[in-house]
Every structure is written in structure tokens, then in C-alpha cells.
Amino acid sequence: MSRYELRFSGAGGQGLITAGIIMAKAASIYEGKQAVQSQSYGPEARGGASKSEVIISDGPIDYPKATTVDALLAMTQEACDKYTHDLKDGGILLVDSDLVKNLPKGNFKVVSFPIINTAKTDVGREIVANIVALGAMVALTGQVSRENAEKAVLSSVPEAFIELNRKAFSIGYDRALAASA
Amino acid sequence: MSKKVAFLQGNEAAAHGALYAGCNFFGGYPITPSTEVAEVMSIELPKIGGKFIQMEDEIGAMAAILGASLAGSKVLTSTSGPGLSLKQELIGYGCIAEIPCVVYNVMRGGPSTGMPTGPSQSDVMCAKWGTHGDHPAICLTPASVQETYEEVIRAFNLSEKYRTPVMVMPDEIVAHMRERIVFPEQGEIEVVPRKSPTVPPEQYKPYDTSFGDVPPLAAFGSGYKFHVTGLNKMQDGFPTTKAEIVQAEEERQVRKVDANIDDIVTFEEYLLDDVEVLVVAYGSTSRSARYAVNIAREQGIKAGMFRIKTFWPFPDKQIKALAGRVKGIVIPEMNLGMCSLELERCAQGKAPVLGIFRVDGEPINPDQILDKIKEVK
Numbered sequence: 001m002s003r004y005e006l007r008f009s010g011a012g013g014q015g016l017i018t019a020g021i022i023m024a025k026a027a028s029i030y031e032g033k034q035a036v037q038s039q040s041y042g043p044e045a046r047g048g049a050s051k052s053e054v055i056i057s058d059g060p061i062d063y064p065k066a067t068t069v070d071a072l073l074a075m076t077q078e079a080c081d082k083y084t085h086d087l088k089d090g091g092i093l094l095v096d097s098d099l100v101k102n103l104p105k106g107n108f109k110v111v112s113f114p115i116i117n118t119a120k121t122d123v124g125r126e127i128v129a130n131i132v133a134l135g136a137m138v139a140l141t142g143q144v145s146r147e148n149a150e151k152a153v154l155s156s157v158p159e160a161f162i163e164l165n166r167k168a169f170s171i172g173y174d175r176a177l178a179a180s181a
Numbered sequence: 182m183s184k185k186v187a188f189l190q191g192n193e194a195a196a197h198g199a200l201y202a203g204c205n206f207f208g209g210y211p212i213t214p215s216t217e218v219a220e221v222m223s224i225e226l227p228k229i230g231g232k233f234i235q236m237e238d239e240i241g242a243m244a245a246i247l248g249a250s251l252a253g254s255k256v257l258t259s260t261s262g263p264g265l266s267l268k269q270e271l272i273g274y275g276c277i278a279e280i281p282c283v284v285y286n287v288m289r290g291g292p293s294t295g296m297p298t299g300p301s302q303s304d305v306m307c308a309k310w311g312t313h314g315d316h317p318a319i320c321l322t323p324a325s326v327q328e329t330y331e332e333v334i335r336a337f338n339l340s341e342k343y344r345t346p347v348m349v350m351p352d353e354i355v356a357h358m359r360e361r362i363v364f365p366e367q368g369e370i371e372v373v374p375r376k377s378p379t380v381p382p383e384q385y386k387p388y389d390t391s392f393g394d395v396p397p398l399a400a401f402g403s404g405y406k407f408h409v410t411g412l413n414k415m416q417d418g419f420p421t422t423k424a425e426i427v428q429a430e431e432e433r434q435v436r437k438v439d440a441n442i443d444d445i446v447t448f449e450e451y452l453l454d455d456v457e458v459l460v461v462a463y464g465s466t467s468r469s470a471r472y473a474v475n476i477a478r479e480q481g482i483k484a485g486m487f488r489i490k491t492f493w494p495f496p497d498k499q500i501k502a503l504a505g506r507v508k509g510i511v512i513p514e515m516n517l518g519m520c521s522l523e524l525e526r527c528a529q530g531k532a533p534v535l536g537i538f539r540v541d542g543e544p545i546n547p548d549q550i551l552d553k554i555k556e557v558k
Contacts, residue, residue, distance in 0.1 A: 021359060025188040028361040037188075038358040041298055062471040063547050064358050 002058045004143050005066045008133070009051040009083040010075025012041055015130030018156070019073075020052030022134055026144040026152035027056045033144075036064040049079050056143050071141045073133055074100055075115065092140050094133070094176065111140060113179045119168060128168035135172025140180060146173060185364040191329040191356040192259075195285055195349065196221035198333030199257045201365070202372055204283075205231035206254035208245030210238050210264060213297040214353045215287040218259035239264035243271035243284075250280045251409060253375075253400025255337060259285040263294055265307055272346050273312035274411045276434065279388070279398070281340040281375065284348045285333065287356040288464075288515075290542050299542025300353035302464055303516035308348045309493050315431055317438035319445060320348040320493040322463040326360040331370065332490070338373035339445060343437045344395050350492070352515060354465035354544055378405060386416045388430070394437050442494050449488040452478065456485030458557045459507040459532070461500070461524055463489040466513050466545050473550035484554050495523050504528035509557035513537040513545040533557075 006023060008016040017039045024037035034057050041050040053066045071092040074080035077100050084104040087093060095103070097112040115136070119129035131153060138149040150169055157165045189197070196218045199207075207222040219235070226233040232249070236242040239260055246256035260268065265286045275282055288304045290296025308320035319339055323329040333349055340347040376397040378385050387407040389396045396416075399405030412420035413427045421427065438445065452474060453459075462470035467488045477484035487503060489496060500523075504510065510532050512521045521536040528534055537553050539545050 021188070024359060029186065029188055034361070035188075036358055036360050038354060062468040062475075064354060064465065064468055065544050065546070067547065 003061070004056045004141070005069045005071075006054045006056070006137065006141060006143075007051055007066055007069050007072045007083060008054070008137070009049065009073060009079035011079070012048045012050040014050070014075050015127075016050060016073070016075065016133075017041070017052040019130040019134040019137070020054050022152045022156050023137065023144070023149070024054045024056070025156065026138070026149040027054075030148035030151050031144045033058055034061050036061045038064050049076070049082050051079070051083055071137060073137055075129070075133065076100070077102060080104065094136055094140060096133075109180070111136070111176060111180045113175050115172070118171060118175060122171050123164065123168045125164060125168075128164055131165050131168035132172035132175070135169040135174075136176030138169075139173040139176040184366065187362055187364070188359055189326055189362050190217055190359050191323070191326050191351050192217035192287070193221050194326045194330040194362050195259070195333045195351075195356075196225065197364070198330035199283065199337065200225055200229070201330075201370065202255065202334040202337035204255045204257045204337065205229065206246065206249040206256045207231070207233045207258065208236055208242040208249065208256070209234075209258050209260065210236055210242045212239070212261045212264045214289055214356055215259045215261045215264075215285065218257075218285055222257070239267040240271065243268040246282050247271060247275055247278070247280050250282050251398075251401050253403065255281075255341070255375075257283045257285060259287070261287045261289050261297075262291040262301075262304060265304055265311065269307075269312040273314060273316060275346040276312065276316035277314070277411055277413070278409050279344040279396075279434065280346070281344055281398070282346050283333065283336045283340055284346055286348060286350050288350055288352045290540065296542045298353070300465065300544060301515045301540065301542075302352050302466065303519065303540065304350055305492050305516070306519050308350060315435055317343070317345050317435050318348075318493040319343070319345065319438060319491070320350055322489060322492045323349065323351050323355060324464055324467045324488065324490075325355065326358065327362050328490075329355060330362060334370055334372065338371065341373045341375045342395070343441070344398060345434075345437060350464075352464045352466075358465075382406065387418045388414060388416045390416065390433065394433050394440070438494055442498075445491055446494055446496050446499075447490040448496050448499060449490060450485075451488065452485035453487065453503070454485075455483050456503075456506075457483040457508050458485070458511065458554050459503055459509070460484060460486045460511045460513070460550065460554065461489065461520065462486060462513055463492060463520065466515060469545050469547045470513060470550055472547035473554060476547065476551055477554045482554060489520070492520075495527070497527050500524060500527035501529070504531040507532050510534045511537070511550065511553045511557065513550050513553070515539050515545065
């Protein structure tokens with residue numbers, strides 16, 4: 001059975017749990033697949049390594065956590081050091097090039113671009129860096145269509161921020177395709 | 182019309198399940214990893230004219246729901262480990278005074294403050310033995326978001342049907358993970374109403390066993406006046422130390438559950454027809470177990486799973502029967518061997534019980550279970 005595992009990792013407060021939720025929602029509500037999202041985080045509300053995992057499958061999902069990760073996002077060096085150990089051979093690693101300088105050794109497809117800076121300068125708000133990253137993960141993994149992912153994004157954010165998030169998602173999607181070409 | 186679907190956390194589903202069951206009073210005190218239940222209830226209850234109250238602590242919260250239940254409300258509190266410890270005296274009060282209520286406890290690392298954000302299954306014994314004295318115990322351990330929703334409804338039903346506190350205990354993984362949930366239509370899942378008195382107020386006794394082991398419970402404020410106490414009591418609710426009454430009442434309270442085990446105990450049997458290696462699991466750990474059983478089957482091992490949905494009363498009868506026809510029983514659990522003891526008691530030496538016990542805040546992964554399955558000869 002198809003089982004695709006994604007991990008969104010970074011620091012608490014970067015919105016990576018939200019990014020994971022939206023990815024899983026896109027798969028399970030809009031794409032017609034099954035998905036489970038889980039997370040683990042420390043006692044801190046901000047800072048500290050944080051991860052959100054999403055399992056996507058065509059059939060029922062039993063074990064809700066990652067076993068070997070197909071695609072991983074690391075938004076900080078700490079997260080990259082801590083959470084890439086079980087990235088699959090041939091898996092995808094997306095990192096923020098400004099924050100992650102030391103890449104793990106292994107046979108991964110590494111895609112890197114300045115995610116937070118892109119949110120700040122191209123989209124206009126650093127706060128949507130998680131949606132830029134989500135757009136990139138959607139583009140790189142191909143587990144859900146661009147349209148369904150965008151629907152999931154727009155149904156998850158407050159009305160006043162729809163355009164901002166649409167732009168963040170779109171820029172992230174396109175930047176990832178350009179960076180991986 | 183297509184059914185309403187959502188992508189929810191176990192805790193959020195629990196709150197919606199409670200609302201479906203007619204819960205109209207929540208008393209609580211926030212604690213990780215259960216706080217989302219209180220959050221949803223605080224938003225939803227006012228919309229339906231229900232009451233949400235955040236008390237000064239977990240003890241007050243438990244007291245509040247008992248009082249509200251006596252006044253006719255369907256009540257819920259949610260908590261986690263340390264909060265469950267604090268609630269114990271009043272849970273016992275709920276048992277002896279026979280007050281329907283649902284206690285939703287998310288299992289995190291313990292004892293004491295332990296590991297607030299880490300998963301655990303180490304409260305299952307506390308569900309039965311946490312409060313002192315002989316008393317009935319019902320505890321449900323759901324394994325998915327949809328099941329959490331449905332089991333909370335069942336918990337309300339059981340608490341009303343047997344007039345006793347019922348616990349729902351997901352582990353932190355089930356409580357915090359998100360899955361798609363399909364909401365049932367109104368009327369699709371049975372909701373059991375409280376048995377009301379059929380006699381006029383002057384003839385009413387709150388523990389009148391002429392109506393059976395579960396006497397009707399009048400709501401305070403509805404014209405029925407009666408006495409409620411934590412002391413052993415007579416049929417009219419007033420305290421007694423008369424030996425024969427105390428003995429009979431204690432036995433009746435426990436019998437409410439013991440005589441109805443087949444109505445209460447639920448479980449799932451997975452690939453048990455030809456099973457040789459039995460994995461018993463509950464909560465999120467059963468999801469790892471199912472994964473491991475599937476791989477074992479691919480490798481030619483006749484593994485199967487008995488998934489406990491109702492932890493208390495324990496499925497003694499089913500485990501006893503299975504133990505007689507398997508080579509070994511594997512029990513993965515996020516504690517140092519709580520269910521394992523129950524399995525050994527039920528297996529009566531007919532099959533060895535092999536435990537995988539983790540208390541480090543990490544889930545038990547399928548590989549660990551598969552390795553243990555292979556140890557069974």
C-alpha cells in the first residue's frame with residue numbers, strides 16, 4: 001500500500017504544525033486520500049525543536065508516526081540535525097538556505113532556498129514563511145494537487161489574510177520548482 | 182445530503198462527541214495535553230445554553246460536575262495525569278453517591294508532573310484503583326479520532342445507564358493527532374437518557390432498589406428532595422452503618438457493572454481465526470501493533486491482534502479463551518507493564534506474556550513489536 005511520510009520541522013512558533021495540518025487536510029478532505037497528522041514538541045511555547053508529521057495513504061493508516069520519511073522540511077539547523085536521521089534513501093530534504101548550513105550526509109534530493117527571507121521580501125510578511133514552505137513541500141512531493149492544497153490553505157486562515165496566504169503558497173510552490181529544476 | 186466531515190484532533194472530537202451525547206455542563210481546569218477539550222466546550226456550550234466553568238483547580242472541577250449532574254445536567258470534565266490524581270476522592274464520591282459523569286483523561290508521562298507533552302498509557306490502573314474502596318469502574322481507551330468521538334458518546338450512555346462515573350482515556354498521541362472525522366446525523370447514534378422517577382416526590386428514594394440495581398435519579402430543583410452523602414447510605418440516601426445494608430449496597434454498586442460486562446466490554450479482533458502469536462494492544466499502541474501484525478503475516482507468521490476498546494471492565498473472558506490457543510501473547514504498552522499483569526492473570530499460565538514497555542515519551546514503533554512477535558516460539 002502507498003504510504004508517504006512527511007515531516008515539517010523547525011522551531012516552536014514557526015507555524016510548522018499548522019503547515020502539517022494544512023497538508024494533511026488537503027490530502028484527506030480535498031484530495032480524497034487518507035491522512036494523519038501528529039506532532040511532538042517540548043514544553044516551551046516558543047523556541048525548541050518542533051516537528052509535525054503527516055502520513056498520506058490511499059488506504060487506512062495504522063501507525064500514525066513516521067517510520068522512514070519520504071520528504072522533510074527543516075527550518076532550523078537544530079531541527080535539521082535532530083530530525084533527518086530517518087530520512088529515506090532518495091528522499092527529499094527542503095531547507096531554509098539562510099538557516100541551515102550543515103546538511104546531513106546521505107543520498108537525498110536537497111532543495112534549498114531562503115524560505116523565511118522569501119516570505120519577508122517577496123510576500124511581504126515573515127509570518128507566512130510556513131505557508132511558503134508548505135507551497136514548496138506540495139510542489140516537491142506531488143502528494144496533493146496544487147489546487148487542492150490551495151483550497152486547504154484558504155479554508156484554514158482568517159478571511160482577512162486569504163490573499164496574503166494565497167500569495168505565500170504560490171510563491172513557495174514556484175520557488176521550489178525553480179530551485180529543484 | 183452528504184455528511185459533515187472535518188479534520189480534527191482527538192481532543193476536539195471528544196468535545197463534539199460530548200455535545201452529540203447531550204452534554205450541557207463542563208467543569209474543568211486546563212492541563213496539557215487535554216486543554217483542547219475545554220477550549221471547544223467553552224466555545225460551543227454557550228451557543229446551546231449550556232454552562233462552561235473553569236474552576237480553581239481539578240478538585241473543584243470534579244465537584245462542579247457532580248453537583249451539576251445531580252441537578253439534571255449531562256456533565257464532562259477533562260484532565261490529564263496530575264489532574265486525575267486530584268480528582269480521585271470525588272470520583273469515589275461519584276461512585277458511592279451514584280452520580281453519572283464522564284471523566285476524560287489524556288494519558289501523559291507520569292507520575293506527578295512527569296512529561297506533560299509526552300504520550301503514555303500509565304493511567305489505566307488509576308482508572309480502576311485510583312480512588313479507594315470497592316467501586317465499579319468503566320474505562321474506555323479509543324485508538325482514533327473517529328473512535329474518540331464515538332466512545333465519548335458511549336461513555337455518556339454508560340454513565341447514565343449505570344448511574345456511575347465513566348472514564349475515557351486516550352493516550353496523548355490519539356488525543357493530539359488529527360484525522361478526518363465523519364459526523365453522524367442526529368439520531369444515528371443512540372443517546373441514552375437518564376432514568377427519571379416515576380413516583381411522586383413524597384414517595385421518592387434516590388437508591389430505591391425496587392426499581393432494580395440502577396434506581397432512577399431525580400434532578401435537584403425539580404421538586405424532588407433527597408439526601409446525598411459520601412457515607413454508606415440507605416435507600417433514602419441517609420447514612421447508615423447497618424451491616425446488612427452496607428454489605429448489600431456495596432455489592433449492588435459493583436454489580437451494576439459486573440453483571441453487565443457483556444453490555445459494556447467492547448473489543449476488536451484482527452486476524453484471530455488461525456492466530457498463533459497474539460498481540461494485545463489498546464489506544465495508539467494498537468495502531469503500531471496492527472502495522473506489525475500485517476508485516477508478520479507477510480513473513481508467514483500467524484500473528485493477530487486483540488484490540489482492547491474497553492479497558493475496564495477488563496475482557497477477562499475473551500483473553501482467557503484466546504490464551505488457551507496461542508503460543509504467546511505480546512503486549513506493547515507505554516507504561517512498565519500494567520495491562521501485562523491483567524493478561525497474566527487471565528492467561529493463567531496457558532501462554533507466556535511478553536511485554537514491550539516504554540516510558541520515555543516515545544511511541545512504541547512497529548519494528549519493536551515485530552521483533553517481539555518473532556521471539557514467540
